[in-house]
Amino acid sequence: MNRIASIALLLLFAAFLFAPYLVNPGLVFIAGFAMIEIVFALSWNLLFSYAGLVSFGHAAFFGIGAYVAAATLRYGYDIHFILVLLICAVLGAVGAFLVALIVLRRASGIQFSVLTLALSQLVVVLIGYSDYFGHDEGISAIPRPVMNFGLFTVDLNRPLANYYFVLFVCLVAVGLMWLLVKGHLGRAMQAVRIDSERAEFIGIDAWRIRVFAFTISGAFAAVAGALLAPWGQIVTPEYVNWLHSAQPIFATLLGGAGFFWGPVVGIVGLSALNYFTRTFTGLSEVLVGASLIAVVLVAPQGILGTLRQLAKRRKGPVKGGHA
Amino acid sequence: MILDAQGIEMSYGALKVLHGVSLQVSESETFAIIGPNGAGKSTLFKVLTGERMTSAGTVRYRGEDLTKLPAFRRARIGFGRTFQVARIFGEVDLMTNVVISIEARLRYSGQSPGAWWRWTPAADVRLEAEEILERFGFPRSRWSDDAQYLSHGDRKRLEFCIALATRPDILMLDEPMAGMSPSDRKEMTKLLMRLKAETGITIVMTEHDMDIIFEMADRLMVLSYGEVIAIGDPEKVRDDPTVRKVYLGQGYQHA
Numbered sequence: 405m406n407r408i409a410s411i412a413l414l415l416l417f418a419a420f421l422f423a424p425y426l427v428n429p430g431l432v433f434i435a436g437f438a439m440i441e442i443v444f445a446l447s448w449n450l451l452f453s454y455a456g457l458v459s460f461g462h463a464a465f466f467g468i469g470a471y472v473a474a475a476t477l478r479y480g481y482d483i484h485f486i487l488v489l490l491i492c493a494v495l496g497a498v499g500a501f502l503v504a505l506i507v508l509r510r511a512s513g514i515q516f517s518v519l520t521l522a523l524s525q526l527v528v529v530l531i532g533y534s535d536y537f538g539h540d541e542g543i544s545a546i547p548r549p550v551m552n553f554g555l556f557t558v559d560l561n562r563p564l565a566n567y568y569f570v571l572f573v574c575l576v577a578v579g580l581m582w583l584l585v586k587g588h589l590g591r592a593m594q595a596v597r598i599d600s601e602r603a604e605f606i607g608i609d610a611w612r613i614r615v616f617a618f619t620i621s622g623a624f625a626a627v628a629g630a631l632l633a634p635w636g637q638i639v640t641p642e643y644v645n646w647l648h649s650a651q652p653i654f655a656t657l658l659g660g661a662g663f664f665w666g667p668v669v670g671i672v673g674l675s676a677l678n679y680f681t682r683t684f685t686g687l688s689e690v691l692v693g694a695s696l697i698a699v700v701l702v703a704p705q706g707i708l709g710t711l712r713q714l715a716k717r718r719k720g721p722v723k724g725g726h727a
Numbered sequence: 728m729i730l731d732a733q734g735i736e737m738s739y740g741a742l743k744v745l746h747g748v749s750l751q752v753s754e755s756e757t758f759a760i761i762g763p764n765g766a767g768k769s770t771l772f773k774v775l776t777g778e779r780m781t782s783a784g785t786v787r788y789r790g791e792d793l794t795k796l797p798a799f800r801r802a803r804i805g806f807g808r809t810f811q812v813a814r815i816f817g818e819v820d821l822m823t824n825v826v827i828s829i830e831a832r833l834r835y836s837g838q839s840p841g842a843w844w845r846w847t848p849a850a851d852v853r854l855e856a857e858e859i860l861e862r863f864g865f866p867r868s869r870w871s872d873d874a875q876y877l878s879h880g881d882r883k884r885l886e887f888c889i890a891l892a893t894r895p896d897i898l899m900l901d902e903p904m905a906g907m908s909p910s911d912r913k914e915m916t917k918l919l920m921r922l923k924a925e926t927g928i929t930i931v932m933t934e935h936d937m938d939i940i941f942e943m944a945d946r947l948m949v950l951s952y953g954e955v956i957a958i959g960d961p962e963k964v965r966d967d968p969t970v971r972k973v974y975l976g977q978g979y980q981h982a
């Protein structure tokens with residue numbers, strides 16, 4: 405991580421931290437969405453940049469969290485929302501574990517990706533049949549919970565509390581993911597991504613590492629989904645659909661694959677694009693497409709990768725040099 | 728007997744590469760396998776290390792049958808290996824390459840590589856990695872270099888570090904010195920001999936450089952078209968007329 409990128413990330417963090425005091429409520433609402441999407445995109449990138457797995461159906465795990473949280477809140481189950489978040493994490497993990505168990509035995513390449521897509525679209529279809537989950541309309545008018553923590557209560561109906569609760573949970577999730585990938589398990593995941601055979605010859609069971617990574621990733625995607633329910637107050641099958649599965653992929657490509665923080669930059673970029681083009685229908689899709697093409701053609705390492713390269717060029721060639 | 732392979736057969740599709748190869752390696756021995764290009768040496772290595780499964784025959788390790796055991800399990804019970812074309816973790820730095828290997832050893836030997844949330848390697852892991860890197864001639868200034876930019880010989884040396892960091896009992900080296908400069912070869916041979924003297928590690932290696940073979944090997948096996956044509960004391964094998972005809976006749980004089 406070079407200095408320019410670090411400063412940029414710190415500025416982004418400051419922007420999120422003070423957003424309610426800096427911008428209008430409409431933008432704060434978008435910032436909240438962006439934070440949730442960042443957690444979702446990071447959960448995907450944990451899989452991609454560390455374990456080397458490409459999931460095309462990650463929105464399914466987001467959907468598990470979103471729908472379970474939405475149903476609990478909407479149908480008035482009296483469960484502490486922190487517990488709901490944890491339950492969603494467990495459900496996301498279990499769902500991902502089962503998928504990994506079935507799919508990863510046979511394939512970890514493109515077949516894996518396509519199967520994740522197929523399974524996630526199956527979830528969309530199932531939701532369409534479900535009364536409980538509101539068919540194609542989804543679940544709307546989701547009430548925001550009030551959480552009692554003994555010493556104090558957090559009422560998500562109050563805008564500030566609502567925003568900072570989302571920020572807090574996102575920070576915890578991002579922190580946990582960061583610690584995981586920087587630790588020895590993250591290194592084992594990287595070993596499997598770079599050369600799974602080499603990894604096996606030092607005793608690493610590549611299959612288990614992949615299943616583990618997928619499970620963890622599913623858990624965090626579900627937590628992101630669960631946050632969406634009270635924040636957006638509506639959950640529809642769109643959040644489970646393949647277009648939403650593509651969101652973290654776009655964000656990672658835009659921000660820079662191979663970097664933990666890549667998707668953060670990517671999501672902020674995509675959200676900004678959406679915001680500035682909101683009045684022209686269809687324009688945002690065109691611009692998102694165009695910017696992706698531009699990134700792939702001009703800066704294939706994404707924004708962070710390009711920043712790193714610029715920094716390197718200034719410092720001269722890499723030490724060691726090519727043989 | 729640390730390694731006992733009997734009647735190993737192996738085919739790539741219709742091409743049968745190994746025709747009932749048997750070999751036995753005793754503890755702390757250096758066992759060399761030679762043979763012309765395409766004889767099946769690397770294929771035999773694949774079968775012994777679990778990269779490929781035999782279609783017939785058995786592989787035993789200290790009496791335990793591991794014919795059907797996958798590679799990672801063999802690695803955990805004491806196999807270390809290097810590849811003919813060195814395989815390292817290219818996108819991370821030299822230090823991380825070795826750390827990954829040490830942490831794997833700790834994780835799978837009932838010890839602990841540290842808590843999952845520790846974002847830097849544990850101090851003792853780092854120290855051990857530093858020792859290994861230093862020993863194999865990587866100065867401190869290069870530890871944070873990306874491994875993918877290493878020269879061919881350096882890749883080979885780093886691969887040694889990775890393989891040794893798991894503290895194997897048997898080290899399978901497929902042409903460990905191929906592509907190294909003559910001075911690097913000398914250095915490497917010395918390092919291996921010292922390693923043997925210190926740890927009593929068993930080495931199974933293939934090598935085209937006969938000088939290295941005669942310097943290091945306790946026993947020698949000659950493979951030709953997937954069959955063992957001679958096995959035993961290196962001097963005797965060298966003087967065997969069949970061996971001279973298929974291999975040494977052309978190769979050794981050039982070397």
Ligand SMILES: Nc1ncnc2c1ncn2[C@@H]1O[C@H](COP(=O)(O)OP(=O)(O)OP(=O)(O)O)[C@@H](O)[C@H]1O
Nearest residue numbers: 739742744762763764765766767768769770771811
């Ligand atoms: N993956 C593969 N698929 C098909 N055939 C293969 C494969 N790998 C090797 N072979 C063939 O198997 C035979 C034995 O190859 P192997 O690599 O084991 O020989 P080798 O003794 O290691 O040769 P060298 O000295 O060149 O390394 C050769 O005829 C080779 O062409």
Ligand SMILES: [Mg+2]
Nearest residue numbers: 768769770811
């Ligand atoms: Mg070979």
